[in-house]
Amino acid sequence: MTQVGEMIRQMYINGKWVEAKSGKTFKVINPATGETVAELPDGGAEDARLAINTAHEAFKSWSRVSPVERSRSLEKAFKLMTERRDELAKLITLENGKPFEEAKKEVAFGAGYFDWFAGEARRVYGDVIPSPAGSRRFWMIRQPVGVVAAITPWNFPATMITRKIAPALAAGCTVVLKPAEQTPLTALAITKILHDVGLPPGVLNVVTTLYPEEIGKEFLRNPLVRKIGFTGSTEVGKLLMRGAADQLKRVSFELGGNAPFIIFEDADFDAAVDGAVGMKYLRVAGQSCICANRIYVQESIAERFTKAYVEKVKGIKVGHGFEPGVVIGPLINKDTLEKVDRLVQDAVKKGAKVATGGGRLKEAAFAKGYFYAPTVLTNVTEEMGVTREEIFGPVAPILTFRTEGEVIERANNTNYGLASYVFTKDLGRVFRITEALEYGLVGVNDAAGYGHETPFGGFKESGLGREGGKEGIEEYTEAKSIVVNLPQ
DSSP: OOOSSSOOOEEEEEEEOOOOOOOOEEEEEOOOOEEEEEEEEEHHHHHHHHHHHHHOOOOHHHTSSOOOHHHHHHHHHHHHHHHHHHHHHHHHHHHOOOOOHHHHHHHHHHHHHHHHHHHHHGGOEEEEEOSSTTEEEEEEEEEEEEEEEEEOSSSSSHHHHHHHHHHHHTOEEEEEEEOOOTHHHHHHHHHHHHHTTTOOTTTTTEEOOOOHHHHHHHHHOOOTTEEEESOOHHHHHHHHHHHHTTTTEEEEEEEOEEEEEOTTTTTTTHHHHHHHHHHHTTTGGGTTTTTTEEEEEEEEHHHHHHHHHHHHHOOOOOOOSSSSSOOOOOOSSHHHHHHHHHHHHHHHHHOOOOOOOBBBBOGGGGGSSSOOOOOOESOOOOSSSSHHHHOOEEEEEEEEESSSHHHHHHHHHHHHEEEEEEEEOOOHHHHHHHHHSSSSSESOOOOOOOOOOBBBBSGGGEESSSSHHHHHHHHEEEEEEEEEOOOO
């Protein structure tokens, strides 16, 4: 096993590293080898309650800390996270499985949220509102919402954390974080960074657990939690929204996706091929909400595109994340692997053709992990599960289309609306299609995705609210109107 530096194996409450009240622990498993990476406290409702109470007490002082001071704490966190990039990346590869080089990029991008919201902490502006009466004055200020419960997924164990806690801390909120049970080590290492830069006790708390339902119920029931930030499946998002309704808690959700990747005949061909490969396979083996889920290619270039695309995919190296040259690692667990294979086999039964891949990798080097061959499916139709469901694996269904209007209608025919991609050189089409696609993100001739500066979130059942951009910090504030009647 690749060695890392200091590996935190405890929860973090009120500035201290602690065990679960129950004394129970759970194992973190390397999905590439099946080996145990570490054992961590298996927290429950009592631990969550203590963390929430601690965060509530800390909010009384942290919310009054000047924006400049909060900004400086985040700047220090950005610098230290950047310095510890490789150590964090090793943890990600161990517990998540993604290739080490990809993990390093994630850490760098995740650190960027500390940098961005360090600046935004100083720019939580209010407003002076013209009064209709000379004797009255109106103005508005923004104040932190309170204790935030953050629930983060395993696919981007660094970025999904910093994208939530950075704006919350910048706004003056305090946080109780419940990281994914598959990838808690990265969360604890980031927490250690904030501890080392001197974040006051109680401002950030982390509860690890194997059974998130119990922690989630405490978040929903506890009146001290004023907001829930969640990234994960649409199904779980709906459950949290129902639970949050009882107390009208603030919520922001980044949920599932079914991203169309649309390639017109006038596109830069090579760029389109490379972009479609990158956005399908090179983000944690396709286990990303913004990965290309359906590739639509205009009929006139479909044969040429498919041939070039398949050749590129055949050249992708699959393996353990620390092996040189590997760009696809394992899927996160057995359930994910079985779901991906089920979708592929169902498509084949309904007439799809496997151009490459199509099954689990089982030979010696892959025998103990959850590896799936990079797969391309042709002769795919809209009725197949592989185009209706979020795949979350290295499988690319290729569909063809004739007209612009047709492909827009087909691309929008889904309950999801997170990310979409279009390759074309037609400027008029760029305006038409970006305005017509019902997605929170539209990448045009670009497969890099979003940046820290842009608001990110989904339409329809892909979420509520936005993360990143100037909008990201507003999600953690309340607007307060102040009216003063001046004495005459």
